Amino acid sequence: MEAEDLATQWERLHLSKEESSFFHANPEQYTEEAARGKYYLVGKALTEKSVNSEGFRVTMSQIWKLDGWVIFKKLGEQCFLIEFQKLVDKERVLRGRPWFFDRHLLTMMEVDEKISIHALHFHFEPFWVQLHNLPLATMTEDFGQQFVGSIGHVIKVEAEVDGRAWARCLRVRVAVDLHKPLLRGKWLKLGEKQHWISFKYERLQNFCFKCGVLSHKGRNCARLRAEQQGDEQA
Ligand SMILES: [Zn+2]
Incomplete structure (x- = not known):
């Protein structure tokens, strides 16, 4: 069942006393968390392959040469949450774009505290x-x-x-x-x-001149392979 269907079904149910009572979050604590969000970036490597966490951490730390520490948390196969100790380091990384990991473009976004990380679109x-x-x-x-x-x-x-x-x-x-x-x-x-x-x-790296896109190149191109196979059969 789709998550949305489930959510709609839940809405139709009568809420129990416990469900309908509010959980009160401390606004001061929330502000503190939101302020920390400024130190984060979300990065995604444009590749279909899974990215090795340790390789990513070692390579990017070496390339960036930051003053403060940096922490990487893996969010998905190609996606990382990147936490900087210092704002100047984060700004330097943003200014220096584009970055590449293992020849794949690393797309980056700032974290918007109001939305979930899964709602980010790298465009x-x-x-x-x-x-x-x-x-x-x-x-x-x-x-x-x-x-x-x-x-x-x-x-x-x-x-x-x-x-x-x-x-x-x-x-x-x-x-x-x-x-x-x-x-x-x-x-x-x-x-x-x-x-x-x-x-x-x-x-520019990892650019497919056949398709004009940044996500693959050369022998990883399905179009190029199809054409070569066609030539061999002809
Ligand atoms: Zn291609």
Whole structure:
């Protein structure tokens, strides 16, 4: 029986005296717990395989090089609750995204005290995206905001105070939608001329160029395997 059905059935029942009496929680104690929630992150590795807890703990502690301690609690096959001793460490980890474990993208979320951990949906992860081949006139913050809006939510564009960018490419921090195939680039039409603007995602690993997704690559791709099998039979 589904949990929801069960809950609806329970609601129809008359409550006993004990059931209908309130349990009074101490608000002070609750505030303390809620304040501790600021020190947590929930991380999920984008893989279908189970993640080894000890391997995860050792690797991530080494990569992050934190000032304080960090505790990992396994919540599921690929999911961990990560508790930081210091808020600065947590913020440093969030700023340094994306992170990878064993080449799999580690998606991260802050903990919302008002919802259950099982209700969290890992949907977006910030990446630095480099835009190559832009005409000089479009190397600006405003252009970056508008052009990259098609990939996902733009967090910031790397530019000087006057809004111009003087580098070999334009770097844009974008919250990438993990459920959509990544764009490899995009056509730009400026006046009569058209330009292919290629997107380079910094630190991108475990990316399937066949499907355009982040959850697998190469020989783990079902599409690629099906095609290869088709070739062998032909
Ligand atoms: Zn694939």
